[in-house]
Structures are given as structure tokens and as C-alpha cells.
Amino acid sequence: KKKKKPLGDSSSRARRRAPKQTRMNHSGLLSDTSVYTEHDVLPQLPGFRTNKKMPANKKSSAKYFEGQRFIQDQPSTVVPASTLVNSQTATGFTIGTGKPLHSTGRPKRFNPADMPPVLKFQAYFKEAVHESPLENFRVHKCDIFYYTEDDTMQVTERKAENSGMPQGNFMKRHEVPKDADSFYHLGDVTIGATLELYGRTFKVVDADAQTKAYLVKNNYPMGPTEEWPEDRYHRERSVNTWDPKVRYNIKKNPTSVFAEAMLGKTVDNSGRAGFLQHDRKVLRFVCIWDDRESLYGDVQQFKLHYFVADDTIEVLAVFGLNSGRDGAPMLVKRSKVPKDLKDEAAGTYHWSDLDVGKTVTIFTRQLVLVDADESTRDFYAEQGAALNPPAPMDEEPPPPVKREHPPHLGIGSEEDSLTSCVGSLVQHPPKKTYGADKTLRFLSRFITSKPEDMDREFVISYFLFDQSVSIHEPPKRNSGIVGGSFTKRVPVKKIASEPTLNEGGFFVGATIGLVGNLFLITDTDSGTLDFMEENAEKFPYSDFPLVIERCAKQLGDAASDGSFEKACADASCDGGHSLDAEGFKSVMEMFDLATPEQQCITLFRGLSDRGLIPVDSLIDEIRG
Numbered sequence: 252k253k254k255k256k257p258l259g260d261s262s263s264r265a266r267r268r269a270p271k272q273t274r275m276n277h278s279g280l281l282s283d284t285s286v287y288t289e290h291d292v293l294p295q296l297p298g299f300r301t302n303k304k305m306p307a308n309k310k311s312s313a314k315y316f317e318g319q320r321f322i323q324d325q326p327s328t329v330v331p332a333s334t335l336v337n338s339q340t341a342t343g344f345t346i347g348t349g350k351p352l353h354s355t356g357r358p359k360r361f362n363p364a365d366m367p368p369v370l371k372f373q374a375y376f377k378e379a380v381h382e383s384p385l386e387n388f389r390v391h392k393c394d395i396f397y398y399t400e401d402d403t404m405q406v407t408e409r410k411a412e413n414s415g416m417p418q419g420n421f422m423k424r425h426e427v428p429k430d431a432d433s434f435y436h437l438g439d440v441t442i443g444a445t446l447e448l449y450g451r452t453f454k455v456v457d458a459d460a461q462t463k464a465y466l467v468k469n470n471y472p473m474g475p476t477e478e479w480p481e482d483r484y485h486r487e488r489s490v491n492t493w494d495p496k497v498r499y500n501i502k503k504n505p506t507s508v509f510a511e512a513m514l515g516k517t518v519d520n521s522g523r524a525g526f527l528q529h530d531r532k533v534l535r536f537v538c539i540w541d542d543r544e545s546l547y548g549d550v551q552q553f554k555l556h557y558f559v560a561d562d563t564i565e566v567l568a569v570f571g572l573n574s575g576r577d578g579a580p581m582l583v584k585r586s587k588v589p590k591d592l593k594d595e596a597a598g599t600y601h602w603s604d605l606d607v608g609k610t611v612t613i614f615t616r617q618l619v620l621v622d623a624d625e626s627t628r629d630f631y632a633e634q635g636a637a638l639n640p641p642a643p644m645d646e647e648p649p650p651p652v653k654r655e656h657p658p659h660l661g662i663g664s665e666e667d668s669l670t671s672c673v674g675s676l677v678q679h680p681p682k683k684t685y686g687a688d689k690t691l692r693f694l695s696r697f698i699t700s701k702p703e704d705m706d707r708e709f710v711i712s713y714f715l716f717d718q719s720v721s722i723h724e725p726p727k728r729n730s731g732i733v734g735g736s737f738t739k740r741v742p743v744k745k746i747a748s749e750p751t752l753n754e755g756g757f758f759v760g761a762t763i764g765l766v767g768n769l770f771l772i773t774d775t776d777s778g779t780l781d782f783m784e785e786n787a788e789k790f791p792y793s794d795f796p797l798v799i800e801r802c803a804k805q806l807g808d809a810a811s812d813g814s815f816e817k818a819c820a821d822a823s824c825d826g827g828h829s830l831d832a833e834g835f836k837s838v839m840e841m842f843d844l845a846t847p848e849q850q851c852i853t854l855f856r857g858l859s860d861r862g863l864i865p866v867d868s869l870i871d872e873i874r875g
Contacts (some may be wrong), residue, residue: 367400368465372440373457374406375479386483393421393453397440399465402426404435406448422448441466443474529559534602534627538566538611538618539644550647553582553618555611557602559630564588564600566613583613607639665744686715691779693757698769706730709737709770713757718743722765738766758783758792760847780856792849795857802844802854803873809842810873818842819866829863 372395396405406422446453456477534557542548552569565585591597622641659665666681691713726734748764787794820827822834839845
């Protein structure tokens with residue numbers, strides 16, 4: 252048995268770490284593998300693999316620094332000879348020089364003078380204008396940029412103010428073909444040359460100083476400088492409207508103010524004292540403008556704000572509800588307002604020129620100051636010039652707006668249609684109001700001249716729950732007319748001739764129009780009479796005190812001279828003590844008190860006792 256050496260033996264550990272010197276390759280030849288990794292020795296167990304693929308990111312060696320391209324230095328590595336021998340191709344490894352292409356040391360700094368120049372030429376082309384009596388053509392001014400680096404060209408059109416045409420980059424930078432076999436070069440683009448670029452004919456008229464110097468230095472031909480041609484449109488526009496050489500609406504730079512102050516022009520500090528003393532102090536006045544003398548003119552209200560810090564004024568309009576005017580309230584923006592536009596010596600408005608009741612001319616518009624707020628009055632009181640009391644504004648009250656609902660077209664219910672007329676854009680279901688669960692029944696007949704319809708009787712039922720009505724015709728034997736339902740239950744508004752008809756219009760003796768016919772109510776039942784007397788505020792002819800008062804006024808002297816008492820005694824059935832229904836009706840007809848019949852029924856029900864009315868009680872009620 253061989254003796255095992257202890258683990259601490261250094262020679263055994265060295266032998267385990269020492270790799271084999273030779274190894275058979277796939278072709279049967281011995282290859283020198285000078286370095287073995289530990290994954291050739293250790294078992295590849297799951298979770299302990301050492302032959303994982305490592306990221307093989309390749310770093311870019313080409314760099315671009317300050318306009319120059321160069322290859323960045325790479326760390327030098329020593330490749331074993333055996334690796335080169337075993338490599339199947341000579342290009343399998345890249346060995347960089349590690350130095351820039353133009354230098355063996357640090358890259359040179361960028362120098363703009365070493366860059367190829369860009370030449371700028373001034374040119375124009377003409378565009379034909381059709382169907383215009385003012386002009387036949389229009390001139391477009393352009394700049395041609397020639398890049399000597401790669402012989403490319405770029406064309407940009409100069410922007411004109413308010414031209415209404417897209418301007419700017421006209422042709423992108425690229426090599427422009429001259430014909431089918433060649434491109435434009437610098438010798439073709441010179442002053443005075445004519446270039447044909449994609450169907451446009453450009454005329455080169457000038458170039459900048461740098462371009463001219465470059466052309467002279469490199470012996471390129473150069474023609475004489477020409478002037479820009481002028482078309483009729485730009486000539487007339489410059490005379491009538493604007494000068495293209497003047498730049499408008501350009502605010503002065505504060506730097507220029509500072510530079511002028513350094514040269515001796517001092518800064519204007521005249522408004523600084525007012526700013527320090529009266530900053531954020533604003534006087535507010537209410538003013539009106541009466542323009543009723545002009546066509547469609549009216550009285551308009553404004554707010555005048557006076558800024559004490561710099562003596563400027565702004566005027567804002569005050570719009571009423573649904574005025575129909577533009578929503579912009581600014582009438583005059585904050586500025587100094589002159590007193591007289593024709594006289595500059597008059598100066599501008601000061602706070603001492605404003606007072607309640609005075610008329611202020613705001614650029615030809617006469618505004619009358621009618622009131623001021625409390626802080627404004629306090630300011631004037633501190634200055635010793637109290638304002639006048641508020642002046643009354645002569646304003647006409649707006650006419651009352653009466654909302655008129657359109658007639659119902661018959662589509663759907665009228666309540667649903669009225670939800671569109673309440674003034675809200677968001678419609679909601681109509682709220683239904685229900686009345687008492689009671690039905691009023693009335694006996695009626697036709698008011699007609701047709702003999703076959705004179706004896707027809709109908710029962711009209713009025714439903715208080717939903718204000719609807721139905722008409723029923725009781726059948727009669729040998730009448731020749733089939734009885735039954737004359738009109739089904741429908742809202743009374745749909746069949747009534749008067750849209751305001753309600754339960755108060757139903758009483759004995761009333762004439763109502765339903766379903767295109769006139770009905771005369773001749774009688775009713777006791778339950779209906781009881782309900783009408785209990786709700787006398789809705790049925791005036793069932794209100795006993797009101798009926799007595801009306802009869803007393805109508806009788807007049809007949810109630811006091813004894814004529815009414817004598818008539819009652821003559822119609823009495825028991826020698827002048829009481830009246831029955833027929834006698835009472837005859838007395839009422841004698842003094843024209845029987846119309847409508849409902850008030851006779853109300854008096855009889857209120858005074859009768861077992862079907863008889865005491866004459867003394869009737870006379871006492873009439874006289875009382």
C-alpha cells in the first residue's frame with residue numbers, strides 16, 4: 252500500500268496545480284497549451300460552473316476629438332506565440348498602433364482656419380404671377396452656400412415680413428447635378444453666372460467679402476457685382492405701406508441704455524419719486540358713456556383706474572348679464588391719456604383733473620364720472636380736495652322679459668317638452684304634481700242646433716289626481732246612437748279649447764269646450780257639491796258668503812224696499828213662511844240671480860232645512 256501524504260505537503264499541491272504541458276487537438280497533433288484554466292480540472296456541477304460566457308463587448312477605437320478623427324491608444328497586450336500559431340487566420344486578432352493617424356503624440360487642438368471654407372453667394376430667381384393686373388413676375392432673393400469640403404450646395408430663401416409664403420431652406424445640402432454626367436463645381440458658381448437648379452434659374456449677383464477673397468486667392472473667374480432687381484409689387488408696397496429696411500416693434504435693449512449712461516447720458520429718474528411714494532396706489536372711478544344719440548347706441552358703464560405712481564390711466568368696460576358684447580373688457584390699456592389729441596401743449600390727465608360729475612375725454616369718447624370708491628375719496632380728502640357726492644345715473648330700466656312657451660306639437664307629453672324651455676341646457680325629468688284622489692262628475696249636454704244632438708246627455712268626469720278628463724254617454728233606448736265612451740281619459744289641456752281650463756271651470760251652468768264641442772253642465776252629484784263647498788277657494792260659485800255678497804249687490808234696493816220679500820211670499824208654498832226648490836228658483840230668475848245655476852244650488856244648500864228655505868232667514872242673509 253502506498254502511503255498517503257499529508258494535505259499540508261506543498262509538493263503535492265504544486266503537482267495538482269501544475270497543468271499538463273501537451274494536449275492532443277482534434278486533428279491528432281500535439282498542441283502546446285501553456286495555460287490551463289481551472290474549469291479543465293474541476294467538475295462542472297450545477298451552480299458551480301466556471302465556463303460561463305463572459306460579456307465580450309468590443310470597445311470602439313475610433314474617436315472624434317475637436318474636429319479630427321484618430322484611433323485611441325489601447326493597452327498593449329502580449330499575445331503568446333502559441334496562440335498565433337494555433338490561430339486559423341491572420342486577421343483573427345487586431346493589434347492597434349495606439350496613436351492618432353496624424354500624429355504620434357497628443358491630438359492637435361481644433362483650428363477653425365484649417366477647416367475648408369463655406370462660400371456664400373447672393374442670387375435670385377423670378378417666379379411668374381398669373382391672373383394679376385399688378386404684376387407679371389415676382390423676385391425671390393436667395394443665398395447659395397457652397398461647401399468646398401465636398402462640393403455640396405445649399406440654397407436658402409431670405410425671409411420677407413408678412414410675405415404669406417413659406418421661406419427659409421429652399422434646397423438641402425447635397426451635390427447638385429449639372430447634367431446627366433456631372434455635378435456643379437466652384438468654377439460654375441461665380442458672380443454673374445446663371446445656374447439651372449431643378450427647373451429654377453438662379454442668377455448670382457454678389458458674394459460676401461470672404462468668398463470674394465477666396466475666389467481671388469485661388470484664381471477663379473469672378474464677374475462684376477450686380478444690383479438686386481426690383482419687381483412692381485415690392486416697389487409699390489414699400490411706398491404705400493412699409494419700409495423693408497426698417498425693423499418695427501423692437502424694444503430697446505437695456506444694455507444700450509446702460510452703455511449710453513456710461514458715455515454720459517444719465518438715466519431718467521423723474522418717475523422714481525412717484526414710484527417710491529405712491530406705489531400700488533390706484534384711484535377707482537365709476538363712469539358711463541351715453542351713446543344713445545347714435546344708431547343702436549345705449550348707455551355703457553366703465554371703470555377708470557388712475558395709477559398715482561406714474562400718472563397712467565386704464566379704462567375697463569363693465570358688462571351686464573347677457574349683454575351680447577365682446578368678452579374683452581379692456582377699452583384703454585394702461586398709459587398716459589392726453590387731454591387733447593390735437594394740442595400737445597394741453598398735457599395729460601392728472602389726478603387733480605378728476606372729480607365726480609366731470610366729463611373726461613378718453614380718445615374722443617366722453618366719459619362722465621359718476622362715483623368713486625371709499626379709498627379714492629379718502630385719498631382726495633387727504634389732499635384737501637374732497638370729491639362730490641355720487642351723481643345719479645340716468646339709466647333706463649331694462650324691459651321685462653316675458654318667457655313665452657311655444658305651443659305643444661303633440662309629440663310626447665307637454666311636460667317633457669317644457670323642460671327644454673326652462674333656460675337650462677341640462678334637461679331633467681319633469682316633476683309631476685298630483686292632486687287629490689277625487690273625481691268630479693257632471694251631467695252635461697250639447698250646445699248645438701242639430702236636432703238629433705240636442706237630447707244627448709253626457710257624464711263628464713274630472714280627475715283631480717292628474718288633471719285629466721273623460722266623457723261617457725249613457726245609452727238611451729231607441730235613440731239611434733250607441734252609447735259608451737265618448738272620449739277616453741286624457742289630460743284636459745289636450746282636448747280643451749281654452750288651455751287655462753282647470754277644476755274651477757267646472758260648475759253647474761258653465762259652458763266648456765272639449766273635443767271640439769261645446770258642453771253645458773246641467774247637474775252634478777252631491778259628493779261633487781260637497782267637495783266644491785269644502786274647497787271654496789277653488790270654486791267661487793260654491794263659496795256661500797261670496798255668493799250672498801254678490802246677490803246683495805245685484806238686488807240693490809229690491810232687498811230694502813220690500814219687493815224681494817213680497818216676491819218670496821208670493822212664491823211660498825205655505826203662505827209666505829218657506830220656499831221650496833221650484834219657488835226659490837222662480838224668485839231667483841225674477842231678479843236675474845239664477846245665472847249661473849251653481850250659485851242658486853249653493854244658496855239653497857246653505858239655507859234649506861229638509862228641502863225648504865225659511866223666507867225670514869233668506870231675507871236676513873241678503874240684508875246682512
